Amino acid sequence: MHVTTLLHSLSVLAGSAFAAYKLEDDYFDGSFFDKFEFWDLDDPTHGFVKYGNRTTSEELGLLNSTDGNIKMFVDSNNVTPKGRPSVRIKTSKVYNQALIVIDMDHMPGGICGTWPAFWTLGPAWPTHGEIDIMEGVHDQPGNKMTLHSGPLCTNLTNTGGTGKVTLTECLSGDGTQNSGCQIATNDSITYGAGFNANKGGVYATEWLADSISMWFFPRGHCPTDALGVCPDPSSWGPPLARFITGDECDISAAFKDQQLLFDTTFCGDWAGQPTVWGNSTCAKKTDTCEEYVRENPKDFADAYWSVNALKVYTDGDKKSDAPANPGPAAQSTNTVYQPAPPTSAPKAQGGGSSTGTNGAASFAKREDEQREYARHLGAHKRRGGLRL
Template sequence: MLREQEFVGDNFFDEFWFWDAPDPTHSAVRYVDAKTARAENLTYVDSYTNKFVMQVDYEGKAVPLGQTNSTGRKSVRIHSKRLFGDGLYVIKASHMPVGCGTWPAFWTSNKGDWPVGGEIDIIEGVYNSKVNMASLHTLDGCMIPKNVSTIQQGHLDRTNCSYQPGCASSFSDKQSWGDRFNTNNGGYFAMMRDTQLGGLGIQVWFWPAFVDPQEIPLAVSAAARKAPGTVDTVVDIGSFGAPQAFFGADMGSKSSCEMSKLFHKHEIIFNIALCENGSQLSNARWEVDYVRIYSAGAGTFFF
């Protein structure tokens, strides 16, 4: 059985730290610390909805790239203070960043020398994407078999998980990304990670917000602070249906991807990167209803 814990509203400020170092992906942003983000309203909790909001500075003037101490427009990147291993990761979001050059992501990664310990991208894409893409990044030695396409709803785009660009599957549901996602008031994503020897692998699901909550697993759709206290990895996850993305299970020493060796405990990360210094960025924001984790423990503090 896995036990639930949840991040919602002001709790994000307690459970996440703000990255303010240069962007490792070299995008056109300057990530700011928590004090700056809150003072300049780049992150806050909506007083009416209790949603946690993160956004790009679309009002201030972006410092052109190439100048001394300039790295583009102010933005937000947050990391969980705890590290989590195998379990069920759920996010309900009402809005994701869109606009010229936006490159948002919700992902998990080992804290260390990337990609040692692996990376799992649950929500990711650039501003002109049509659907969401889930992907893995590992050290050499992880290949996803092509026949997983028969078990998932999405399309397997890349099979080699090593480094960049990693293995990836694009979702079949066009409501999973961008303006369509936002027009429908968002939706629910769930990622099941079972990377132990002989485990079920890594799977990602999506449900648009307009789907009847009774047709979505309660561990995913329950309102903030009203979710079941535990889930069973076999019985409960078995009712989720076919995932949008499925990255094959660890089959032992003869496996094409020994996940038990390649994936360590991860931090949870949100960010909004930019491919360019675009000006049409008033909708480049996350609105997060909650993040919910079901795991064997409360997570390991490292920050």
């Protein structure tokens, strides 16, 4: 391992360990949708979709807000020759380095033709970056976490977490494939039908100066502090994905002024590619993605977001390098779950089994990994190994 890579890795551990977070925004404090801007223009990803403003979305019955829960639907009643009505929103507020925690019990994935995402975006794409926290197409079995960036982050050379690196070119825009750098899992409980069958869970994304990390905790296995007053990611064990500053990627410079977004589009630049459609089980239904989305409204009744909490934490004094003499490792009693990385043979997609080697039933076995990680981190701290 290169010395610079090792130093960056230790720096990331230190940053998470010593960040003292405070609640910046609770999106359920007041009216949720008042804090978002509605996109009502053409889809930038060329999807077979028709976005509307807030008034239109309410009139179509695509928005639902109750005490402690919001839902965003797509049209599931009409054949739609010009695109299926849906919702795309982004926060009015902009963030620079933060801890983003969201609790969902349902998401639109796992349905042929869909391309849903919960993500963040800077003002100028790709110069200011994009962070895809939860994203996928059709009936894919697990989540794909991706970064898109400009010339200040071209390739992913330094990573961590339990997921598998599947793409390494972060650089997006003209002259690229726009695929981004990606860490993925085939664990069905993290996305789509499997996520919904298990009543969802909590995603937490920690954006530091030199790393971006993502944890997933299924229903019933979330750390007690994740949505609390002062969450402590250092006690959560290894993340599902960690993107780290390296020789060809400067996280601090490449990701700026991010807004949080939800959207559900259909087909388009990714899901609508003939090879992507053709390689999915969806190709057995119709010849093209657009034909399926246009002609089968009832199949999209379950293509909705159901969100129970969304909080953003920040620390204006937070830095990703450690103090000169860190103290002993904190002991945590938090319960955590770490999904397994994908194997060479993806699991068959079904009704969202939450059992098997990659499901919640394997939680107890993975507690050993959590304890080992805590011992590893504690050993570094006791030796003063985090001085940079």
